[in-house]
Amino acid sequence: MRWGALLLVLASLGLEGAARAACSLGQLAELPVTVARSRILLPAKINGTDLQFIVDSGAFFSMLSPASAASLHLNTSPAPYGMVFTGVGGDFKASVAWAKTFTLVKSTIPNIEFVVGGSDLEAPAAGLIGQNVLGMGDVDYDLASGAVRLIKPRDCGHAELAYWDGEKPYSVMPIESTDAFRRHTVGTVLVNGVRVRATFDTGAPNTILGLRSAARAGLRPGEAGVTPAAETGGLGRASTKAWTASIANFQIGDEQILKTKMLIADLGPDTEMLVGLDFFLSHRIYVANSQAKMYLTYIGGAVFNLDAPPVEAPSSSAGTVTADARTPPPGLNEPKDAEGFSRRGAVLAARHQYGQAVADFDRACALAPSEPRYFQQRALARLALHQTSPALADLDVAVKLKPDDPEARTERAALRGQAHDEDGARADLDAAAAAASKEANLRLQIGELYLGLDQYQSAVAQFDLWIAVHEDDRALPAALNGRCWARALAGRDLDKALSDCNAALRLTQRAPEVLDSRGLVHLRRGEFDRAIADYDAALAKNPKIAWSLYGRGVAELKTGAKAQGAADLAAASVEAPHLAERAARLGLTP
Known part of the structure; x- marks a missing residue:
């Protein structure tokens, strides 16, 4: 090495x-x-x-x-x-x-x-x-x-190393010593008074408490204060279930955070807790490996739940810290150039303080009007504020300044597609597909957007490129399902479509969206009983999948089950009033 x-x-x-x-x-x-x-x-x-x-x-x-x-x-x-x-x-x-x-x-x-x-x-x-x-x-x-x-x-010995603190309070906590075989930053925190060994992980977007540690702290899925959240994942192939838990008291060093929320999930047998980027964004942190200590100062904003300010501000033995998620971090000096405003705006956007982020990106764009990245940053912040038209205008500028940027082209294609500008969206996707490297992860998003525009062969081509170099990726089931669905809608290469859906199902424990796709493959192949079986399984997990209702209705009518078929077609029209018209254009009629 x-x-x-x-x-x-x-x-x-x-x-x-x-x-x-x-x-x-x-x-x-x-x-x-x-x-x-x-x-x-x-x-x-x-x-x-x-x-x-x-x-x-x-x-x-x-x-x-x-x-x-x-x-x-x-x-x-x-x-x-x-x-x-x-x-x-x-x-x-x-x-x-x-x-x-x-x-x-x-x-x-x-x-x-x-x-x-x-x-x-x-x-x-x-x-x-x-x-x-x-x-x-x-x-x-x-x-x-x-x-x-x-x-x-x-020559620091045991000197206090929070050199930035000034008059601000800071906290100190011991961390485990590191060596060539133990590299991670690990310390002990208290969750509801229970000691938990925490790994400080800037690569984790959110702080996650392991299920075993959560149980010791009185937090279990299905009980009061613990509600389902979106699945989470890391470098491994699989995703894992997650929940949001209400935490009465979280203590790290001298700092206490009361009445907050954080994610809990299965982190495996060796990890009790990950303290993620959400915590780092609200603190100035000095990891003193030389002393086996960590120094931290709270600089403002929400700590774990970035969608809202904390209910109660953190406090420490050095004094009370005032939290206000509406203002820029007080630990940050006023930027002096466009790049400084861009970086501060990015931090604010990551903390979901989008209004303040837009203000900083405004300054960056004004100071450096030829830099496309600043306009792209402002576009994403404006989208978070549901300001679609200004966001699209920013992407127009970014693309004009850098026409071969595949990310900006893909982002604009998504907005144009939502605005029913299909020609413009298709032009952007064609440009993005031409500019992106063959192995780019962006090709998965490009394929999905092509699929939304009914450009099935273009979608398949993008999925082909992505799947070829992502055989061990947790997004592989979604890519296989996307390629299966594109082929099923097009009514082409149905044997390959069936193979893709079967492979995706082996990886996803019979996910309803994949069952829905395979149901359409069977319907296209005239295998009506198998189509009905897949649609039954998909609707058992999600009874509102419009395509499954429609496809099952068509298959039932083909097998003579007129009453059931009519009922399913009627239910599909409730979920998606225009689905029957689209299906007819694809040759999928009762």
């Missing part, structure tokens, strides 16, 4: 940190980061190609997604025998890739290794920066200022 060289290179940058008493925080390397889509993104280069990496303190080693490694044409070899990789979604296969050069900040490191594997990452991320980089020294997570700093303390 050549990562040890990175510390020496970063130290050579000559950046000096602050000092407290006789202690100095020298050899500081500042990594410029942006928060986007609940991820901390860091620019870097592999073999001269510009990329974005997720800063992931929960990853023991830096990683590349399989699609990114393929697009970069990197040589790979199997991971060492016996090495098992585990994410929230379970174990996953991995290999090791070598890059000739890796450029971080302004320094280039030769012959670098990355782990390759797991589910693909949401665009534009190509991989993860893990603890083999972050754990080289101390780490200052100053996300409100758009920076993660790597620090090498000198």
Whole structure:
């Protein structure tokens, strides 16, 4: 492993940190980061190609997604025998890739290794920066200022290292010591008075309490205060069920958070809790690996439930902290340039403070009107505020400034499709498909949008490209189902469609949407009894699937069950009044 060289290179940058008493925080390397889509993104280069990496303190080693490694044409070899990789979604296969050069900040490191594997990452991320980089020294997570700093303390001993605190209260908590085999940032917190071993994971968008730990804290699915939430997942292939739990008291170091909410889910046998990015966004955090301590200051806003401000503000032994999710983080200095406003706006958007985010993006766009990224950022924030027309106007500017940007084209295609501008949406998708790399994760979204425009062969082509390089991805069932559905609607390659649906069902425990797709395949093939069986199973799980009601009605009429067929067709028209017209255009009539 050549990562040890990175510390020496970063130290050579000559950046000096602050000092407290006789202690100095020298050899500081500042990594410029942006928060986007609940991820901390860091620019870097592999073999001269510009990329974005997720800063992931929960990853023991830096990683590349399989699609990114393929697009970069990197040589790979199997991971060492016996090495098992585990994410929230379970174990996953991995290999090791070598890059000739890796450029971080302004320094280039030769012959670098990355782990390759797991589910693909949401665009534009190509991989993860893990603890083999972050754990080289101390780490200052100053996300409100758009920076993660790597620090090498000198002569600090037991000195207090919250060098930014000024008059603000800060909290201190012990963390477990790290070494070459134990890299993660781990400490003990209290949930409803129960001790829980927590891993601090910037790669997890939300804080998650494990089911076993939740049960010890009196929180169990189905009981009062615990309600179902959307499934969650990580690098593993599978998704896992999640719930939202009401927490009476959460304590970390000297800080207490009362009457809050957080997710609970099965994190496997070895992880009791993940403290995710939502917590990091509301705090300034200094991980002092040199002292086996963590220093943290609450800087404002919701801590866990980012949809609303906390019911009661955190408090600490150093004083009460005032929470106001409507204002910019008080720990952030006023930006001086467009990039500063962009970074602060991104943090505000990640904290769901979209109005303030738009105001910062306004400043960024005014200061740098030729930078398409700022208009794209403002478009996404405006969409969160349901300001569709201004968002579309921003994307128009972004595309004009950078016509070959596949992400901006795809985002605009989605908006144009919603506005029934099918020609415009199709033109954008064609441009995005032409500009995206063959292995891009974005192709899954492009395929889904083509499918929404009834461009079935174009959709199949995108799903083909995505599936070819994502055989171990948790989104694989959705891609297989999408390709099956596109072929079923088109009435073409039905044997291949059936194979896709069967493969998706083996991965999804008979998900109703896949049963619905396979039902249409059987209907197209004239296998009416099998179609009815699939539609029965789909509707047993979700009785409002309009296509299943319609398809079952058609199949029942074909088999002579007139009363049942008529009833199902009538029920389908209630759920989707225009479905019969669309089905007739596809040749699917009673």
